Amino acid sequence: MSLPAFRVLQPRTVDEACRMLAEHGAEAMVIAGGTDVIPNLQMKLFAPHVLVDIKLLRELSQIEFSPRGGLRIGATASLTHVLETPWLAEEFPVLSSAVATIAGPLQRNMGTIGGNLCLETRCRWYNQSYFWRQSLGGCLKKEGDVCHVAPGGKFCWAAWSGDSAPAFLALEAEIEIASVSGARRVPLRDFYKNDGKDRISLTRNELLTSVHVPARMAGRRGVYHKLRVRDSIDYPLAGVAVAMEVDASGICRDARVALSAVNPAPLLVRGAGEMLVGQKWSRELAERVAHAAIQTGKPLTTSASTPIYRRDIVRVFTRRALEEVWKNGQASS
Numbered sequence: 001m002s003l004p005a006f007r008v009l010q011p012r013t014v015d016e017a018c019r020m021l022a023e024h025g026a027e028a029m030v031i032a033g034g035t036d037v038i039p040n041l042q043m044k045l046f047a048p049h050v051l052v053d054i055k056l057l058r059e060l061s062q063i064e065f066s067p068r069g070g071l072r073i074g075a076t077a078s079l080t081h082v083l084e085t086p087w088l089a090e091e092f093p094v095l096s097s098a099v100a101t102i103a104g105p106l107q108r109n110m111g112t113i114g115g116n117l118c119l120e121t122r123c124r125w126y127n128q129s130y131f132w133r134q135s136l137g138g139c140l141k142k143e144g145d146v147c148h149v150a151p152g153g154k155f156c157w158a159a160w161s162g163d164s165a166p167a168f169l170a171l172e173a174e175i176e177i178a179s180v181s182g183a184r185r186v187p188l189r190d191f192y193k194n195d196g197k198d199r200i201s202l203t204r205n206e207l208l209t210s211v212h213v214p215a216r217m218a219g220r221r222g223v224y225h226k227l228r229v230r231d232s233i234d235y236p237l238a239g240v241a242v243a244m245e246v247d248a249s250g251i252c253r254d255a256r257v258a259l260s261a262v263n264p265a266p267l268l269v270r271g272a273g274e275m276l277v278g279q280k281w282s283r284e285l286a287e288r289v290a291h292a293a294i295q296t297g298k299p300l301t302t303s304a305s306t307p308i309y310r311r312d313i314v315r316v317f318t319r320r321a322l323e324e325v326w327k328n329g330q331a332s333s
């Protein structure tokens, strides 16, 4: 599958990148590691005339923590950089646990945190070659007007299929966005639109520059559990992230549970925090939160695995993740 023709621009600063994006508007697209963009270009899912390559923006590649400012990860920090920052695994285990499951080592070397948070949504009817798509007349997201997941509907159900977003949601992260008009900071939960066709609140002339986690989240117990076809390298079919503060007597003081790959957006499980705070571990409570998780997660036929199985896995993963962080106090992937 050949690539379409495009020009590559390599800005030296964030300001220059923003000017380039403003100048080329809808013709331009950001490329960071390119591990999602390039395969999508090959499949002719989009055809920008200009790629603004931000990978060389050193000012965005830092990972830092301060007691006042909390954690700041620049958008072009690679996934490998995140994994090789040892204090991150100790202080924010849910994040390391999630990033460790992303793709394989090659993609983690190239892929960035910004790219992971801005990933395209995925669907078995969309992520196909041009030839394959044409045989069906396209789908609602591309070249057609029928959703093959929910025929008759006018909504795109392509699934959010990134792994770091649920971990960041569980850590109450915010992101910083830059454009020629200046910078703005938004809670990550408001960034995702839960619409497979129009996934994020980012215009074509904006750049995600960094992600921030409040300092008070440091030391939270956490873990991410993920379902995928190939364990060595694959997008999620379902993902559950849990971040929790537990006091010395085993009482939960704060908690968030977030899901990936079962909706068009990564979502916090509604009501999970309220159910958990002030409580001690019990299997019945974990089951109740797991039940809330399957009220939030609505998997459809967007992938090779059946919705019923993915829904059940969300329930099982939620219960297991809660048990793991609460009883053992340890994170694992």
Ligand SMILES: Cc1cc2nc3c(=O)[nH]c(=O)nc-3n(C[C@H](O)[C@H](O)[C@H](O)COP(=O)(O)OP(=O)(O)OC[C@H]3O[C@@H](n4cnc5c(N)ncnc54)[C@H](O)[C@@H]3O)c2cc1C
Residues within 6 Å of the ligand: 029, 030, 031, 032, 033, 034, 035, 036, 037, 038, 039, 054, 075, 076, 079, 101, 102, 103, 104, 107, 108, 110, 111, 112, 113, 114, 115, 116, 117, 118, 119, 120, 161, 162, 163, 164, 202, 206, 207, 208, 209, 233, 234, 235, 236
């Ligand atoms: C075989 C394979 C397996 C994979 N498995 C997984 C997986 O298990 N889990 C997972 O989460 N991902 C997976 N991926 C996708 C990808 O490798 C990662 O999500 C990676 O983090 C994407 O980052 P990137 O820098 O390469 O993004 P890019 O491909 O450069 O960009 C992705 C999207 O984000 C936009 N973008 C990038 N940076 C910015 C920015 N700073 N501001 C605004 N927009 C931006 C781009 O325009 C594009 O729309 C897989 C990819 C492959 C090829």
